[in-house]
Amino acid sequence: MRAIERFLADEAATIELGEDLALVLKPGDCVALSGDLGAGKSTLARAFLRALADDDGLEVPSPTFTLVQTYELRIPVAHFDLYRLADSSELDELGFDEALSQGICLVEWPERADDALPASRIALTITHEKDGRRVEISGPGERLQRIARTLTIRGFLDQNDHPNARRRHLSGDASIRAYERVYPADGSVSRILMDSPRHKPGPILQDGKYYQQLAHIAEDVVPFVAIDQLLIARGLAAPTIYARDLDQGILLIEDLGSDGILDAAGQPIDERYIESARLLARLHAKQTDREISVDQSVIHRIPDFDRTAMKIETRLLTDWYLPWKRGAPASDDEKREYGEIWDGLIDLLQTSETNLLLRDFHSPNIIWRQERQGLDRIGLIDFQDAMIGPTAYDVASLVQDARVTVAPPLASRIMAAYLAERHANGSFDEAAFLRDWHLMSAQRNCKLVGIWVRLMQRDSKPGYMKHMPRTFAYLQVALAHESLKPLHDWCMKTGILDSESAN
Missing domain, CATH: 3.40.50.300 (P-loop containing nucleotide triphosphate hydrolases)
Structure with missing residues (x-):
């Protein structure tokens, strides 16, 4: 360069x-x-x-x-x-x-x-x-590409009425996205800048596709813009987008605040989790159009959380976690049996309720706006990977927050709030939903144990490994449902579930 x-x-x-x-x-x-x-x-x-x-x-x-x-x-x-x-x-x-x-x-x-x-x-x-x-x-x-990127962002701000703005690091996440807080030179309220360059293709894994394609992970900012429009149209508190460059992957959006659903010690605040569950129930009670017009030439079609996506995510357990735990790759027989078990579990979802899934609906992605009223208190900030799939997935993400331990009494209250709201908004098959909740919990946690290892080994981000014991505790809760017995038995046979896995 x-x-x-x-x-x-x-x-x-x-x-x-x-x-x-x-x-x-x-x-x-x-x-x-x-x-x-x-x-x-x-x-x-x-x-x-x-x-x-x-x-x-x-x-x-x-x-x-x-x-x-x-x-x-x-x-x-x-x-x-x-x-x-x-x-x-x-x-x-x-x-x-x-x-x-x-x-x-x-x-x-x-x-x-x-x-x-x-x-x-x-x-x-x-x-x-x-x-x-x-x-x-x-x-x-x-190194020069990183510097060129920050200068490109500076040019974007200059061209969109924010010359001489102060920029400060806000956060990064497990993906390539990064966020800044932008302070306009005129002293007006801060903005959030999303820096989300287009994903680079990874190794081909299946059917000529790489992981992001198979798992339907957003590869640019178009899905974020589309789902943001949808949520705002639904009357939910998603950020206003002030300026955007779809090609470069740069968005300047509303700053919804920095208060979340955890207290100063990093522990769940019951009321905020429960209100978040009520928001999900409202969202899931109304069907979502699959196609969203971003502008005259760009239409986003919300992808399905289909069999391919579910299975490529669960494979992270055999591709990353199991080799790390045992020091040797999973055998072909283990992989085959694991895949067949998931095929059987996914077959159970054929009659499940499906709707918009925000994905990763947990504490890092939920803003609490104390000064607002009702569900407007809940700000939504991370939804670019939204799909159409079993509604139980988002509830599992919240009840089993990947970043913080949700104790069983609070988990029960969150679930009760969601179920009550769903029953109040029309016909609802609670028994089928609870089965799906355990299945989606298992799917999510099998994915997460692999992601934590991948972040450590591939991306040099070992800090996520601290979540491993919690993830296994959540997985054991999921596997308690009778429909998950084949997966439970496989985990026991391969040594994934033992006294060491929860330590």
């Missing part, structure tokens, strides 16, 4: 670049800042650190005399100034390698240790040009 060049008209532009870099640099990135005295290296480094800390008052002393200053931020940062370095070998004594293994290294005057810095570094060179500065950014392709 060719080097990136930008003209920085003034100090504010230099600060803005530093803040934008804070959104995309990752642990293991080394940024070599080159330029004459007064070029703006320290200004850019200070802006980067304050943005990463989300603290405009953060003290950022010059490391000219100490040679290195460290910061324990969202991502650890070590700020080096090598102007007084006598020999590049001294870099080891400063703990450079350890700092780079744990976080980001900003290096001013990198020329003093050019031979000791990693070849994969990002080189950022600032030179004087008229009354401003010109910056050239070079480095390995993947």
